[in-house]
Amino acid sequence: MTSAVFGQMDAFAIAAYIAGRREDSSWNSHDVRIATPDGDPVRGYGGHLIEPHCALSSAGDSDVVLIPPIFNDIEQTLAQERGLVAWLTSFPANSTLLASTCTGAFLLAEAGVLDGRRVTTNPAFSALFEQRYPAVRLALDERLVDDHMVICAGATTAYLNLAIHVIDRLAGHDLAVSTAKALSIDRHPESQRPYFMFIAPRDHGDEKILQLQNWIEVHHQKPIGLEEMTDAAAMSVRNLNRRFLSATGLSPQQYLRRVRIETAKRLLEGRAIAVDRVAEQVGYRDTRAFIRAFGAVAGLSPGEYRRRFRALPNISSP
Template identity: 75%
Template sequence: MTSAVYGQADAFAIAAYISARRADPCWSRNDVRIATPDGEPVQGYGGHTIHPDCAVADANDSGVILIPPIFKDIEQTLAQETALVAWLASLPARSTLRASSCTGAFLLAEAGVLAGRRVTTNPAFSTLFTQRYPALRLELDERIVDDGMVICAGATTSYLYLAIHVIDRLAGHDLAVATAKALSIDRHPDSQRPYFLFIAPRDHGDDKVLMLQTWIEAHHDKSIGLDDMVAAAGMSVRNLNRRFVAATGLSPRQYLRRVRIEAAKRLLERRGATLDRVAGAVGYGDTRAFVRAFCEVAGLSPGQYRQRFRES
């Protein structure tokens, strides 16, 4: 993700500018470099070229390593980048701060850097992350998880919050706040849960589960119970739950709730619909039950969500 690489570099350049204008040497000892595997330019997401300052082999003396997001096939990338993974694993754990943005956490996990630590990443890829690294503890609500010498930042533009966090770690709170103000971002970001985009996994290879997913998405606006889903799937309750969780990472009930709340978000983003109407349109006969479910999934009340994301 090209913007993550140059966005963080810009944030650090702004910190250096502010520090110099204040005649404060707190940032002067930091040398920011962009590294690629062989020191040659690489193509970032969108076809934009990233020009490095050095090869990763010349960055062994770095005190901080920042890993940008992977914006292509993650498993293919991990298979291709074994040398980079090995390099990340070889860095001295006690003296090298390693940090990732978004799906960059997969590279740290692959290197064994995240073992025994709290982790966050892009929620859209949480199912794949959990499947590959079931022992790791995901904290998807949090934008920044600082676990000492390892830091993980959440989805996409969290790379800027990570840059501010690193500035705080290296140069102190005052410079971090000043840089955050220059970038017009909050110093302490709120939960990333309101920004979750539910993208249902459909490439799991279980045709019966896929059929039920399609059925749920077509009937989510009606009153649906587990018996209805069992009948639609043509499986026993036990078999349905086992296969559905294995394929999607969610139980059928959880999947139904996520589909309903995602549909409710789209309605709340538009003008005019009352809360009762929104609740009814996504299958909730009880508005209070809808509000509770919405808060649990989105981390905001329906009214707060509408205020943040409604049409202008």
């Protein structure tokens, strides 16, 4: 992700500029470098060229290493980047501050750096992460997790939150706050749960469960209980629960709730519909129950979610 590389470089340059204007020496000793495996330019996601300062072999003296997000097939990238993984493994424990943004956490995990630690990453890839690294404890609600000498930031633009946090660790709170203000970002990032997108798993190979997923998505606005779902699937309750959980990672009731709340998000982002009407349109007859369910999934009330993500009104040209 090219913007993560240059965005963090810009954040550190702004910190250096502010420190220089204040005659503050707290940032003077920091030399920020981009390193690639062999020191040659690489193309980031979108085809943009990234010119490095050095090769990994010349960056072994680093006090801090920041890993940007992977914007490619993750498992294919991990297989291709064995050299980078080996380089990360070469740092003695607790000698270097290692940090990642988003799916960059996969590279730290592949190097064994995250074993036994609390970390965060992009929630869209949490199932793959948990499958590959069962010794790592995911805290997906958190946008940034600092575990002493390992820091993980959440999805995509959390790279700026990570940059500000690193500035705080290296040069102090005052410079971090000033840099955050210059970048117009919050010093203490909120939960990343409001940004979760529910993408239903469909490549599990269980055709009957896939049919029930489709049925739920068509009928979710109606009153649906477990009995209706077992009838639609022509399965016993026990068999349905077992197969649905195995295929999707969710119970049928959890899946229904996620479908309803994701539909409610789209409605709240669009037209100015009253919350009780939104609740009704996604299958909730009790508005209070809808608000509780929405908050549990999205981390915000429906009204707060609307204020954050609503469409801007059309502005007519003069």
